[in-house]
Amino acid sequence: MWSFLNRQGIIKFAAYLFGPSTLRTGKCFRVSRSYMSSFLPEELENNNESKSTTTMSLAKSLACLPDEALVPNKHRDRTRVEMKRLIELRIKKRVKSQYSNGKFYNLMEKVIAKADTLQDSYDIIRLNSNVELEMHRDEICFNSMAQQLASGGFDVQGNVLEIGVKCGMRESLILPRLKLRVIQEAIRVVLEIIYRPHFSKISHGCRSGRGHRSALNSICKELQKSDWWFTLHPNKEIDDSVLSKLILLMEEKLKDDQLTGFVRRMFDAKVLNLVFGDFPKGHGLPQEGALSPILMNIYLDSFDCQVFQMSMRYESLGPESGANKDSTSSKLRNWVRRQIKHNNVQSEYFEAVRIYVCRFMDEIFVSVSGSKDVALNIKLEMVNYLKNSLYLDVENREDISKVRDNLRGVQFLGSVLRVIRKENDAVRAVHKLKDKVRLFASQKREIWDSLNVRIGRKWLAHGLRRIKESEIKALNLSTPQLDHISQFRKDGMKTDHWFKSLIKIWMQDVKADGEANEEVVLSKYIAEPSLPQDLRESFYNFQNQVENYVSTETASTLALLPAEIETETMVTRREAPISYITKSLHRYGLVTIEGYPRYISALILKDDNLIISWYSGLVYRWLKWYNEFDNFEDIKLLIVECVRKSCIKTLAAKFRIHESLIERKFESEISEIPMTQDIETNVTGKDEEDEDEGLMYGISHSGLCLLTLSRVRVPMRMNCFVMGCNVESPSMYIIHVKERQRFPGWSTGFSSSIHPSLNARRIGICNQHVKDLYLGHISLQSIEFGVLSR
Incomplete structure (x- = not known):
């Protein structure tokens, strides 16, 4: 205008x-x-x-x-995800310039072996370490690294770090040093740019918009329509056959002998840590490596294509319903049938089925709608393809199981998936009345048992007191009953031991050895027989009437309801492993064996903000992972009753003052661990970094580990071990991981597994990065473990 x-x-x-x-x-x-x-x-x-x-x-x-x-806010600070996207866009332009005739050529020479690409890769590593890009960089000459890569003279063997010795069947851990880590990151970004658009829709993990949450949501949508399910767990460490197959799959999209040769050199140096199975994926552990996620997706993408072909073959050859036999039937289905019949395939074997597959890295979930024979045949075909074509060992831990009426459920992605029946409101009201009557009867039963136990304990105390007060030999009485009792007392036996022997003999006589505990014995064999008979009859008559009401009245009430009300719908429940989480809390020392909160002695010597950050990091992970789960109420109870109280007890043990005073003193800091009424507001906001697992993979789902102080002051000047950080490290720490799960593992909030060589290893980290590690802003992959060995 x-x-x-x-x-x-x-x-x-x-x-x-x-x-x-x-x-x-x-x-x-x-x-x-x-x-x-x-x-x-x-x-x-x-x-x-x-x-x-x-x-x-x-x-x-x-x-x-x-x-x-x-007006756009030009001064708004970009997030780590946005800065990574800008860096990837710069590298993407260089990769696209090498595209010709359906393939990418000379990527190592023209893209990776360039100083700009290596510097951009180093900036991505610094962003993973939560280091500001404006900070002073390490003295790395990217031009010389680029020249060495272009000429093939880069020493891979000299840029690796060997940690530990052989442990069982696993070799010592070999990690890349900083320069090799930069090159690996450059290769990862280039491969992501090339292969990410071609991955199948069933593939999740290390992909933007297709992460942990999207995988579970897609399973819940399809699971209610399925009849059978099973999981596949490939388990194999990379060898020559797997590497050769991987390079053949890579050469379908790119042509670069120098790049594939560098991959082989990393394999020869044992720094290419590609392991199928063995350890749970997605926890940001150093043994996973920077290239492992993208290489695993490239390798298993052929399995995704095979699944698509199987789905087309099974779903296309099924018999059509009567409504689809007219002229409006699917032309694509008819064309596929003609093609398969032309290849002499016995189409009469197949029936109408539907296959759904969800693959999160190397965890494969399969559900089938059809008969059990077809589901078994589908599983056999998938296992044979993984073994014969991809050279992977598949653990056949369990057979296929029904989707409905399966109380045990299936374990996938660290959680339990279970399909249950959702009752109608009217039917639920009938069952609610039944539960109230049953609860009332159980309460009366508990009162009856507790009173009987009290009577039995008084009987024991009375009998022991009478024996102590009257020694049989001192009475000088000779009756058949007293003589019979005295013969069970040996020479030198005290009165207490004699009484226990009598009780043991009595239990053998009444045959009470098969009871659950001593309270049942006291109630059933001592207290109840001594009660009046009319009292016992009235109580058991009441219990029988309750049982009759629950069984007959509920069925008769349901029979009066309309037929359409009795219909039930199937819903999928996602549940966190509460029992395993409780065991992890005990393993890390937050609770006692009885489940009561306690202080953690390993955290007492740390600063106050680091102690609170350790507990806050655990709560932050639970709120991020489990906020959409059906048993989230149990998680909230653990947050308040275990984590929050353990944090208060730890601070109270450090300052040696009462817990109420500690809670008042650190009121604002402990507010990071919310109460039950505050949790609902904390789970509503979703961080962009948490959603984009393609750029934050390994960080967004990193597990919490425990660091104990090794030295409060470092004698010599030493920088932080986090890659890209030049801040001096004030203290030395020791890594402690209490769990070592096998694949597949549970998501507990703690670090699920770690290589034995890294456990109890000393590292130097600045206070800011200790806090970032506790809160889940960085992972163990950001730590350079070879600083002390220089």
């Missing part, structure tokens, strides 16, 4: 809007004048300074007319 107005037109337009007084004063909303330059033409902005100042201020003040909310 401004291009059609001259100076006089603007003045008249302003006079029409604001009145003549505005022209005389020249004071018209003097805000957002810088925003006017984006609308006014250049000749209007660059007027002579000799013109009337009133006219210029009026023209600029008209910029207040647009809403200020539309």
